[in-house]
Amino acid sequence: MPEPKLKDKLTKYETARIIGARALQIAMNAPLLVKLSKEELEKIQYDALKIAEIELESDVLPISVKRPFPKRKEEKLKRVKEYASDEKLEKKMSQEEEEIAKEGEIMGLVNPEEEAEEISEEVKEEE
Numbered sequence: 001m002p003e004p005k006l007k008d009k010l011t012k013y014e015t016a017r018i019i020g021a022r023a024l025q026i027a028m029n030a031p032l033l034v035k036l037s038k039e040e041l042e043k044i045q046y047d048a049l050k051i052a053e054i055e056l057e058s059d060v061l062p063i064s065v066k067r068p069f070p071k072r073k074e075e076k077l078k079r080v081k082e083y084a085s086d087e088k089l090e091k092k093m094s095q096e097e098e099e100i101a102k103e104g105e106i107m108g109l110v111n112p113e114e115e116a117e118e119i120s121e122e123v124k125e126e127e
Helices: 012-027 038-043 048-057 086-103 112-126
Strands: none
Touching (some): 012 048
16 A cells, blocks of 8 residues: 655645645745746646645655654653532531631611711712
8 A cells, every 4th residue: 555645634724834834945046846848837826835735745755754742751640539418518517617707897777867977968968
């Protein structure tokens, strides 16, 4: 079985990157890696992208692609087995509620008479 061409192994992003880079080189007067006749060049209108595609398809580009792979971890993951019963959960919740009650700030009720005085003072200031 023949080995697949480079183009068949590349993703569309890698292909686009390679063709773009090679087309830029060709546009900057780099030598062509494929022999094309004058008629073929006129047919593709001397387009650097088309020439780069032809070079990629003919498998003559000296370009390699490095794909980074994730690093392997050698250590084993440790699992913590802790099962909580309903009693433990209830105890924990009651303790948290007690702590909140102790630390929490108890807000006093607003006296309606004091509130009316504050509103009347604000109204007088606006006038």
